[in-house]
Amino acid sequence: MADRADWNDLRERRMAEPGVAEAYDAARLAFELGQEVRHLRERSGWSQSQLARAAGMTQSAVARFEAGGTVPTLTVLERLARALDRKLEVKFAPRADAACSARHLPRR
Amino acid sequence: MADRADWNDLRERRMAEPGVAEAYDAARLAFELGQEVRHLRERSGWSQSQLARAAGMTQSAVARFEAGGTVPTLTVLERLARALDRKLEVKFAPRADAACSARHLPRR
DNA sequence: CCAGGCAATAGCATCGATGCTATTGCCTGG
DNA sequence: CCAGGCAATAGCATCGATGCTATTGCCTGG
Numbered sequence: 168m169a170d171r172a173d174w175n176d177l178r179e180r181r182m183a184e185p186g187v188a189e190a191y192d193a194a195r196l197a198f199e200l201g202q203e204v205r206h207l208r209e210r211s212g213w214s215q216s217q218l219a220r221a222a223g224m225t226q227s228a229v230a231r232f233e234a235g236g237t238v239p240t241l242t243v244l245e246r247l248a249r250a251l252d253r254k255l256e257v258k259f260a261p262r263a264d265a266a267c268s269a270r271h272l273p274r275r
Numbered sequence: 276m277a278d279r280a281d282w283n284d285l286r287e288r289r290m291a292e293p294g295v296a297e298a299y300d301a302a303r304l305a306f307e308l309g310q311e312v313r314h315l316r317e318r319s320g321w322s323q324s325q326l327a328r329a330a331g332m333t334q335s336a337v338a339r340f341e342a343g344g345t346v347p348t349l350t351v352l353e354r355l356a357r358a359l360d361r362k363l364e365v366k367f368a369p370r371a372d373a374a375c376s377a378r379h380l381p382r383r
Numbered sequence: 384c385c386a387g388g389c390a391a392t393a394g395c396a397t398c399g400a401t402g403c404t405a406t407t408g409c410c411t412g413g
Numbered sequence: 414c415c416a417g418g419c420a421a422t423a424g425c426a427t428c429g430a431t432g433c434t435a436t437t438g439c440c441t442g443g
Binding site for chain 4: 322323324334335337338339341342344348350
């Protein structure tokens with residue numbers, strides 16, 4: 168079946184378009200953060216409504232966020248972190264494949 | 276002088292208002308991220324225009340962001356990280372003062 | 384079976400980040 | 414001095430996250 172190969176090929180070419188890969192990364196990050204929030208919330212035995220009240224938002228907002236429906240803002244992430252008694256950490260970490268070159272210059 | 280004490284008192288009460296502390300945290304985070312981007316950019320010997328082009332935005336956007344003028348979105352942070360050859364990391368880390376209580380329940 | 388809580392989702396208004404152009408002041412190499 | 418690059422900023426349009434209400438389906442304890 169060539170379908171699979173074609174799809175991968177198409178995917179590769181689409182990811183190469185400017186902006187597409189970044190948007191994909193952001194969406195994936197949003198999804199992972201949603202999973203993490205859901206995990207932390209359930210571990211605390213809270214319902215979406217309870218977390219929502221603690222974080223100053225509504226149940227629908229929590230649901231939308233946990234589902235990864237939108238890419239959340241740092242402001243909202245701060246509020247959720249505070250409600251979950253966590254500390255939000257954001258940083259630019261060195262890329263794994265750049266570990267060897269000490270003075271690596273960005274491309275372009 | 277009671278001025279200093281009054282100011283601290285006012286500050287404390289304002290920070291206690293719902294939403295204020297979180298917004299403050301987000302603004303501080305934005306400021307720190309701006310500093311970090313500026314640092315990484317200068318370390319690479321790039322101008323704002325060069326970084327802007329690499330990240331798919333304009334010089335004004337980079338300047339506004341480095342100054343901490345707005346709280347950036349994760350999408351923009353991803354693009355900057357990619358341009359600077361870094362990996363954006365976002366996570367909910369345990370709070371330092373919660374290290375002792377294994378099953379700490381969020382407040383309220 | 385039935386009431387109540389929970390999660391998901393739609394629809395809408397609003398706020399704020401982003402993209403863009405243009406301008407200004409500063410500094411530096413020539 | 415002067416041209417050119419750089420950073421900061423204003424002004425505006427637009428996109429998208431957020432806040433909110435309401436609804437739906439599911440599940441569970443009674």
